Amino acid sequence: MHVNNFKPSNNERRFKAHVSTLGTTQLHLRNPYIIAWWSAAFPGFGHLLLSKYLRGYTLFLWEILINVMSKLNLAMVYSFTGNTEMAKEILEPRWFLLYIPVYLFSIWDSYRTAVDMNRLCLLAERENADFNTFAIGSFEINYLDKRSPLMAVVWSLFMPGMGQLYIHRIVTGTFNLIWIIIFVYYSNLLLAVHSLFLGNIAQATEVVNPQWLLFIPSLYGFSVYDAYVNTVENNKLYENEQRKFLQKHYQQYRVKIPSQIVR
Structure with missing residues (x-):
């Protein structure tokens, strides 16, 4: 059973935040370049910062799979230590070529989403609609503090x-x-x-x-x-x-x- 003190109405188009037993999700202004940088550091992290969990976890798992199968990290270590021939030898091209398009998509999509969510945040702040601040369930309690x-x-x-x-x-x-x-x-x-x-x-x-x-x-x-x-x-x-x-x-x-x- 889930109980909270928020009853949405048809007059409210956007909410600035939502409090559930699993966490607090909210809209706030973010620097799109910082979000894109985190996606470049590790695909999925930029989306997780935007609370885009399904997309973020999908890209994160994709990064682990492709990186391990292509031995990309190991090739990077050999490249940084000057052993470029060994890096070429261990790198698996069948997996590595799958890496590039999704990696670029992760950076581009996180930047684009951050820009869009900043606009939604400004609209939500102007609307200033009510949102729930307390959630209680069978396993967890969450509240703003x-x-x-x-x-x-x-x-x-x-x-x-x-x-x-x-x-x-x-x-x-x-x-x-x-x-x-x-x-x-x-x-x-x-x-x-x-x-x-x-x-x-x-x-x-x-x-x-x-x-x-x-x-x-x-x-x-x-x-x-x-x-x-x-x-x-x-x-x-x-x-x-x-x-x-x-x-x-x-x-x-x-x-x-x-x-x-x-x-």
Whole structure:
């Protein structure tokens, strides 16, 4: 059973936000170039920042599949270390040629969507329609409140996904947690760290898998940025909703201050 305090009417065309048991989705102004940059860093991240979850997760999974099958990350490592012949040898062209068109589409579509959503955001702000601020269900409770952007960053640095869980972005937080486990496991990162603590640098270098290791920085960066931005925007949304509520229900009761002070 799902309960909230919002009853939409036919007169309201756009809502600035929606609070559900899985998270708070809202419209706010974004820099289209920043969104496009995140799509270039890792296809799908730009769409996830726009709350386009189905499109974002689809592109994310596509990136993992094509990158691993084409051995793109491994080829990049050989190229950066000057071993271009080895990079050419291991790169799988049957998979790599599939990479280019979807990669370009991810950048273009995220930029275009960011521009369109900025326009919708301005229209929604002018309409200033009511939206729900509280949602309760059988498994979760979600509500608008203020939280610390610094804490969201700190928890994301400890483990990608925990910053999202802190601000109740359940789906994205769970998705990030699952994939950081996969990346760390297949990259043998913890085995390499263990070897480093023992002073065995050669073994640490040998055991690490660069194909999976290169996925980790992008996921870390996205988790930190997404948690920080959404915490800031949720705080703004909370303040705007409180301001609107107080103006609507209490501004009519004006306090009359006497002109003369009685002694």
